[in-house]
Amino acid sequence: MTNTISIRANGLTKKFGTFVATDHITFEVYAGEIFGFLGANGAGKTTAMRMLCGLLEPTSGEASVAGYDVYREAESIKKNIGYMSQKFSLYEDLTIQENIRFFGGIYGLSYEGIRQKGNQLLADLGLQSKAKALVGDLPLGWKQKLAFSVAVLHDPKIVFLDEPTGGVDPVTRRQFWDLIYQAAARGVTIFVTTHYMDEAEYCDRVSVMVDGRMDALDSPQNLKEQFGVNSIEEVFYRLARGAQRAD
Amino acid sequence: MNATIKILLVQMKAFITKEFYHVFRDRKSLLLLFGLPIAQILLFGFALTNEIKNTKIAVYDQAGDRASKRLIQRVEASKYFEVAAMLHNPAEIEGHFKSGQARLVLVIPAQFEADLARQQEPTLQIITDGSDPNTANTITNYLNNIIQDFQTDQKGNLQVRPEVRIVPVMRMLYNPQLKGAPNFVPGVMSLVLLLICVMMTSISIVREKELGTMEVLLVSPFEPILVILSKAIPYLVLSLVNLTLILVLSVVLLEMPINGSLLLLFGISTIYIITSLSLGLLISSVTDSQQAAMLLSLMGMMLPTMLFTGFMFPIENMPIPLQVISHVVPARYYYVIVKAIMIKGLGLSAIWKETAILVGMTIFLLVVSWRKFKIRLE
Structure with a gap:
């Protein structure tokens, strides 16, 4: 982790009519940091993330991602980020290799680049022998590791993970986080939303969203000390208890 | 600039390849793509034809001379009639109708x-069964034609001095044998191309939404308009393959003529395919599930096309409000154009009006569906 700022948000707000989905959030994420984004459903996590990815125009406030402004330079942002959605995001009717070629292709990698990075990816995951297997035939855990590896195939500066480990068993989740650590060690900034509190403990810093506001932001250790509790889970419950939009 | 275009081409190639994988790995879409046109052509060509062949008729020949024999032979020789019975007194006539023998x-x-x-x-x-007026009308026409021919020939045979006489001769222009194929092949073309394009595009886009891959695509540097374009290109290509398939089947199996320019036919078909693709895009932007997209495509496209194209029911006979509605159905114009090119062998100068309307509709639909699509992304 360095002190270079990777994502900066200042009073970032999104309103849908009278509903304030994201309410003046201000934070900074450093390059190579694993930044956890916690919050109940409807707390505004996805909206915030979509604004940072350039999918949604903010109503007010400022934000920059990888040094690019979210209002004016969304196209440059897209070139520098990777994204993995809640829903498993590879094509199941394509083979592993075909998925790699496709995603490498739409990120504009050269054929040679796709070949090299693709081989490296398969070697890292130990999937060389399965290159021609349909992704749909793989176990869920493998699919998710593959989806993450594909999301960082083009060497993005930042990768956004939207609840990446939904429905995966704890062992596989741990393996998945090993991949995240490896990417962070290479200097990739990780912006991850999650429901799993044990995962929150793996993050360098954690933010908690309540009703569109960012009510807490610190390292897991500091947060636990600040609230005088033993786990991030309890921190989260303390904060979320006051939520108006709980479901 | 050159580098940008190069990247663009790499991106589009990757995307289009992926689309083809989707189509060729999914049995359902393959069946839809190639089964539908073949089934339609065969169905309309052989089963649902409004051509009437081998009608059983009875003949009450009171003359029994050489001329009447020749007439009967000629009737029997046509593929439309089969002389099932020779009657010997007028009382038998009704019996044959009642029993359905004639x-x-x-x-x-x-x-x-x-x-x-x-x-x-x-x-x-000529006595026919009026309880089925359409058939009665058609077979009477067939028989009249045969008798007319017979009469012309007899004049030669009997060495009668031809006199100046007005003979009312009915001629069906372009389709003298009143064949069904010239009517329904253009109909099938407008229906099948529309259905396939609309269903395939809308389903493939909605499926990406359902799977969550659409979001991944939108976060990527690949422009949304290129997503749409790369979705459209494979279906345009497949539709042109389909069109070729329909034309080959029609020419080979149904002896359908292609009298006009093949190039013009394919050119205008491409416009029609683009119209259909943009309709599919429009449907994909108002639906969220594959089932809904499928249902909307089927109900929203199939029925109006069958009703308002004019190949099954003549539009002129419809109540005015329905006639008005028929003007917004793109298939109607395409149908007219295809008939003009294939059967009448006409060129662009004869169909420019319909072509202009079709182009206008296409532009309108493209603009509307693109705007809808963009709004949905917000």
């Missing part, structure tokens, strides 16, 4: 040959 009875008067020779215009009586 759908038409031809009554030849006594002295047929003699009357013909004396230029006395013998009167033939």
